[in-house]
């Protein structure tokens with residue numbers, strides 16, 4: 224089975240790739256994440272994903288379009304639906320690429336994180352799979368989260384401190400500030 228795996232970052236790819244290879248799935252990585260802000264952080268996570276792929280012998284396709292203004296405008300319009308909009312943007316593009324280039328299915332490393340909205344990611348994947356005419360392979364990778372953290376530490380990969388967008392960066396550091404007071 225040829226699977227196109229959406230990769231949100233290098234560290235989150237560690238366990239899913241290990242798991243899928245152990246189950247004889249042929250994996251190709253796909254990096255498309257215009258939700259990462261600011262731009263220097265985007266470059267850093269992209270370079271880390273590339274480093275991880277190189278050291279893991281993983282083919283990595285990169286769509287490095289960085290539609291910051293469009294993302295911010297959509298995020299502000301979406302309000303509380305911001306993360307759903309963000310998941311759909313990235314996963315629809317993944318589904319379209321998988322369909323266009325003849326993959327059997329797609330999935331995402333977002334399904335490894337206990338900090339992401341797992342059920343919402345799954346629902347978005349099911350929806351875009353149906354609309355784009357390609358299979359979605361669902362995996363609950365979360366039991367392997369700690370193993371993935373350890374692999375990324377052993378590889379000395381850069382591990383980001385917040386989800387991606389400037390809104391999540393604010394939430395992360397404002398929380399820390401108020402706790403420290």
Ligand code: SF4
Pocket residue numbers: 258259305306307309310386387388389390391
């Ligand atoms: S918090 Fe994360 S998932 Fe939600 S909009 Fe920001 S980058 Fe996307």
